[in-house]
Amino acid sequence: MHQCYYCEQIFDSKEALYDHVEVHSDTERNKEIMDRKKKSEKK
Numbered sequence: 001m002h003q004c005y006y007c008e009q010i011f012d013s014k015e016a017l018y019d020h021v022e023v024h025s026d027t028e029r030n031k032e033i034m035d036r037k038k039k040s041e042k043k
Contacts, residue, residue: 006032 002017
């Protein structure tokens with residue numbers, strides 16, 4: 001099982017996950033990464 005970091009959707013294979021992740025735009029990707037960094041800094 002593989003989970004998308006951005007929307008938490010679950011996939012059976014790495015290939016399906018990689019294909020799906022390309023759907024997310026760079027702006028969404030950067031926003032998610034920044035949100036995650038901020039959350040990890042608060043802990």
